[in-house]
Amino acid sequence: MAPTSDLNVFMERIVKCNMITVKKIIAVNLNEKEPQQVYSGGNNQSSRATVHEVDYKKLGTVPENIRLVLQGCSLMAYLVNKAVSTGYLSHGERLSVLYVFGHMGEDGREFVHTVMSFTLNYQYFTTDKFIKKLLSRPISCVKLREQYKSVTAEYGCNCMFKRTKNCYPSPVLHAIKKNSEESSDITLPVSRHVSEEKKQAVYQELNIHAQVQELAEKIVEFRRQKKGIDKSIEKIEKELHVIFDNARIDCMEVSMGMLVRRKKGENYEWVIEI
Known part of the structure; x- marks a missing residue:
């Protein structure tokens, strides 16, 4: 790196951190862990740490789709918690957050900025540049488990997604399978070669719970209306x-x-x- 000609400009560009933040960074890099809540799985089951509940107050307004992913995926909750509590995420961890929430429409992209804003060297335009270069499909659960073997071993990574043709498991499915209407904002985790017609079939199969829920609510509503009509007649x-x-x-x-x-x-x- 070439020597600077203006020492004042150089000093102004240095990120300034308080002592608490510095200690958190040191703790993260030394792999020091906060005390975790554990549960006993019985005599023949090993104990596993429980991810602390996400502090939504610090995150501000969190859309329902984002909450569904955080509630369903312990790894995403872990990474978001880490950013909020330590102010630090490695480059790979940042990309993991991006490769999930970046595929969840404008709400998801805003949430990526929200999470990154807790990190020390966050810059809006740098984060936005990575968002614009986002891969075409969300990251798979398989890749996440491979990347975070120690984390998933400790906190668990056992989402039970229904096997669906032309679709691979990804944390975004937690939001897709709970939506009553197709959301074009969320990228469906399918092969890039899958046609739009097959994508629709995949969505309908994934969305069966929400479809049944919607129809059941209609039955209840129509029966309520029928009861009122019968009384009027x-x-x-x-x-x-x-x-x-x-x-x-x-x-x-x-x-x-x-x-x-x-x-x-x-x-x-x-x-x-x-």
């Missing part, structure tokens, strides 16, 4: 009974045809004959 029929009884008739001409009251078993039915 019953009230109107009572009023008609009073009118017909007072007039001692069982039929009357109306604009739609002939309104007829017929005996049916122990009850009556109302029919409009055209």
Whole structure:
């Protein structure tokens, strides 16, 4: 590196950190770990550390899709927690965050900036440059497990995604499978050679839970509406009974045809004959 001609400019460009931040960086590089919560898996099961819950207050407003990934993927939660608590992510860790959330539309790209802003040397334009050079497909769970063997061994990485033709497991699936409508903002983890028609089939298969949930909610809503309609019809029929009884008739001409009251078993039915 060539010697600087202006010492003041050189000093201004140096990142300034307080003592707490410096200690955190040293702790990270020395592999010192904060105390972790553990659970006992029984006599024949090993104990495994539990990822601390993401501090959403520090992250600000976090869209639902992003929350679904953080809640479903312990590795992504670990990396976000690390950025927030230590102010440090290695280059590979930053790329891992990018290769997941960068594929989740504008909300995801903003979240990448949010996470990186906790790191010491964050620069908006540098992060944005990496976002613009984002790979065409989200990173797979297989690659993440290979890259973070020690982390996944400690915190677990066992998301149970349904086997789907033309689709590979990726953390973004946590958000896709919970959406009731297809989201063009989230990149579907499929081969680059898969056609749009096959992508639609993949989405529908992944999205079966949300589809069933939506239809079940419609059934409940329609039954609620039907109950209200049935009560209204019953009230109107009572009023008609009073009118017909007072007039001692069982039929009357109306604009739609002939309104007829017929005996049916122990009850009556109302029919409009055209």
